Amino acid sequence: MGRAEERRARQRGGGRAAPQRPSGTPAAGIGPEGGGRAAARRAARPAKGKGGIRRLFTWKKILGAFLGVCLLGIGSFIVLYLVVDVPEGNPDAQLQSNVYKYSDGSVLARTGEVNREMVDLSKVPKAVQHCFVAAENKTFYSDNGVDLRGTARGLLNTLSGKGAQGGSTITQQYVKNFYLNQDQTVTRKLKELVISLKVDQRMSKDDILAGYINTSYYGRGAYGIQAAAQAYYRVDAKDLTVQQGAYLAALMQAPSQYDWAVASDTGKRLAQQRWNYVLDNMVKQDWLNAGKRQAMKFPVPKEPRPAPGRDGQKGYLIALANHQLEQQLMKDQDLTQAQAERLVEGQGWNITLNIDKKKQAALEEAVKAQLTSKLEPKKRSVDKHVQAGAVSVDPKTGYVVALYGGEDYLKHYFSNATRRDYQPASTFKPVILAAALDEDSRTQDGRPIAANTVYDGTSGRQVVDHGTKVGFGPPNEDDQNYGNVTVQRAMNASVNSVFAQMGVDVGMDNVMDVARKLGMDTKGMQSVPAQTLGSMGASPLEMAGIYATLDNHGRKVTPTIVKSAEQKDRTIKMADPIGEQVISREAADTVTSVLTGVVDDGTAKTSVRDNPQRNGQQVAGKTGTSDKNKSAWFTGYTPGLVTSVGLFGEDVSKNGEHVPLYGAIGEPRVNGGGPPARIWAEYTFGVMGDVSKFDLDTKQGAAVEPSTSPTVSESPSETPSETPSSSPPAVSESPSDTPSETPSQTPSQTPSQSPSDTSSSREPTDDLSDNPLLPNDQ
Known part of the structure; x- marks a missing residue:
């Protein structure tokens, strides 16, 4: 095309002509690949949607937003710092008396001095000052009073509901103690942060440390290091050793749990670990010579001296009420144990207990009549070692209606009602049967386990697990052979060899799991055959809860002493003592039915069945006597009341060493069917009201012996005793009172004789005497 033609073309198209292309070059947009520069430009242009998101979230905008949030946070903190001032600190003014009341509203005690x-x-x-720094805040002398990382973590935990897991410096803890409170709220934590910064600027480190150790709570009602030194070591603060100081510093983490006088084995282990931690940190900080550290021994604290106003049973009732309220606060507010204790002790609570004043008085009187009035320590030295504990529970409500913790709280600080350091012995046997029934267990030769199932009751018979001996063969009391015996009769006579084999048949893991469901604290317990003898530790409170769950047809009962707790303008709602169904009703009711046989035809018949006050009341229960007669138990129940009574041999002059009860109260051997059952009967029959009967749903046998002599089906392990008796041996050896082969399911309406009539009869017990095959008491 010539220039003239180009000009004409431009004139026709109203624009400039396209530039000349070399020959063979395709026009833009119509090339062989379907696109030219315009198409390429369009293809390279990003999609409209993606471009919008990228324009919205550019790195500059993200950085700007982050800086904006930081500036907002800094600005807010500056405002908070200016607004929040250090308040007047006066913890003494914040402390008020706690008022404790019986269930009827009458005042039990007023504490708070x-x-x-x-x-x-x-x-x-x-060196003692350094103990506290080493325990709580090693950077105390160099920090600015706050742990920003720990505080931030605490705020996040509070917001997310994870609990009190944040860190605090000594300054922050002092601020909580002296200026604020222990509430786990964001507002309180922010105030704590600001006030701590200001306090660190205004006060010297020595003044802050002094304030901290003088306002902290150490347990035993002691606030401040001087009171703590006296409470735990009977010395002034100026005379504390490094070892003692390290223990007091360790207590700050959990005062009650680490108090040596009442701590469990786990608590003592944790206390020693914390004590070691404190001293090891002192070595790392060059505050303690490593050689001296290695030579240090744990300083066991002195026995407590309880505060006035808690004499008699009051102190035991208050101690359990405080503990259960603290546990509820820990659950509700995600507090540590130390924080909860500080919130309860002397903080103006109005606490109403579930304790029934009349039942409480009746239980105290029963212990006096059947035990303490008969103790003659000048005549029998063993009598000064006898300790009694008891807990009574309403199985329908779970309320603790009466409790006996010891002779006097001011004389024996450790509550026998809640202590867990003695074996419950054969009172554990019903748990084994409950597990068998709830699990629909069978013997190893395929027979269902029920009340009329027959076992070999040969004393010392080796327990077998599918043909293999497990190396455990407990003797029966007095090494008596029972031959072929039903589960019912084995429970009546407390035959150890039968329940040892039953535990393995059921599976010890299953047994311990059912024990946990029923209310036993099984943490750390091994699932071994020896546990069938009740060789673990348990308290009367714990055993009352287990039997109350059986009485309540398998619905979990958690014994609760606190009815209500109010403080100023808030009320704490306690957890419902009645929980879910933990074992089947049929299993629970069958155990109850079997346990009526223990009363009517077994180890508790003289003290309970033939008691003239019984008046036809239906009763279920179980005796227990531990290895070497160091503890004796009776836990029994009617449809409306469950009570567990324990007697414990304790030498208080030797740091609570467990000792045998042989010869106590003038009896050759203290059995569960003796003083514990007599205390139970006098108390229960005195307060029970109208006679009642159990409403049982059971199809597996109920306190009834088979009409014919039992025989054992083929065993997978070994044949029965070489000379089995043709029928189960009588439970009582009294010539005038042999048990019927077919006793009624209900107690006799007219007891044939009173306890005095049977004073010469000898009942079987489950005492294991000095059997070397069994574990020693712990």
Whole structure:
């Protein structure tokens, strides 16, 4: 095309002509690949939607937003810092009396006199000061009073509901103690942060440390290091050793749990671990010579001296009420144990207990009549070692209606009602049967386990697990052979060899799991055949809960002493003592039915069945006597009341060493069917009201012996005793009172004789005497 033609073309198209292309070059947009530069430009242009998102979230905008949030946070903190000032600190003014009431509203006790004496830091040895720094805040002398990372973590935990897991410096803890409170809220934590910064600027480190150790709670009602030194070691703060100081510093984490006088084995282990941690940190900080550290021994604290106003049973009732309220606060507010204890002790609570004043008085009187009035320590030295504990529970409500913790709280600080350091012995046997029934267990030769199932009751018979001996063969009391015996008769006579084999038949894991469901604290317990003898530790409170669950047809009962707790403008709602169904009703009711046989035809018949006050009341229960007669139990129940009574041999002059009860109260051997059952009967029959009967749903046998002599089907392990008796041996050896082969399911309406009539009869027990095959008491 010539220039003239190009001009004409431009004129026709109204624009400039396209530039000349070399020959063979395709026009833009119509090339062989279907696109030219315009198409390429269009293809390279990003999609409209994606471009919008990228324009919205550019790195500059993200950085700007982050900086904006930071500036907002800094600005907010500056405002908070300016607004929040250090308040007047006066913890003594915050402490008020706690009022404790019986269930009817009458006052039980009023406590709250503060055990505190402020001391100057110069009166506290430097090494002891370092104990607290090493335990709580190693950077105390160099930090600015706050742990920002720990506080941030605590705020996040509070917001997310994960609990009190944040860190705190000594300054922050002092601020909580002296200026604020223990509430786990975001507002309180932010105030704590600001006030701690200001306190660190205004006060010296020594003044802060002095304030901290003088306002902290150490347990035993002691606030401040001077009160704590006296409470635990009977010395002034100025005379504390490094070892003692390290223990007091360790207590800050969990005062009650680490108190040596009442701590469980786990608590003592944790206390020693914390004590070691404190001293090891002191070595790392060059505050303690490593050689001296290695030579240090744990300083066991002195026995407590309880506060006035808690004499008699009051102190035991208050201690359990405080503990259960603290547990509820820990659950509700995600507090640590130390924080919860501080929130309860002397903080103006109005606490109503479930304790029935009349039942409480009746239980105390029963213990006095059947035990303490008969003790003659000047005549029999063993009598000074006898301790009694008891807990009574309403199985329908779960309320603890009466409790006996010991002779006097001011004389014996450790509550026998809640202590877990003695074996429950054969009172554990019903748990084994409950597991068998609930699991629909069978013997190893395929027979269903029920009340009329027959076992070999040969004393010392080796327990067999599918043909293999497990190396455990407990003897029966007095090494008596029972030959072929039903489960019912084995429970009546407390035949150890039968329940040892039953435990393995059921599976010890299953047994311990059912024990946990029923209310036993099985943490750390091994699932071994020896547990069938009740060789673990348990308390009367615990055993009352287990039997109350059986009485309540398998619905879990958690014994609760606190009815209500109010403080100023808030009320704490306690958890419902009645829980879910943990074993089947049929299993629970069958155990109850079997346990009526123990009363009517077994180890408790003289003290309970033939008691003249019984008046036809239906009763279920079980005796227990531990290895070497160091404890004796009776836990029994009617449809409306469950009570567990324990007697414990304790030498208080030897740090609570467990000792045998042989010869106590003038009896050759203290059995569960003796004083414990007599205390139970006098108390229960005195307060029971109208006679009642169990409403049982059971199809597996109920306190009834088979009409013919039992025989054992082929065993997978070994044949029965070489000389089995043709029928089960009588439970009582009294010539005038042999048990019927077919006793009624209900107790006799007219007991044939009173306890005095049977004073010469000898009942079987489950005492294991000095059997070397069994584990020693712990």
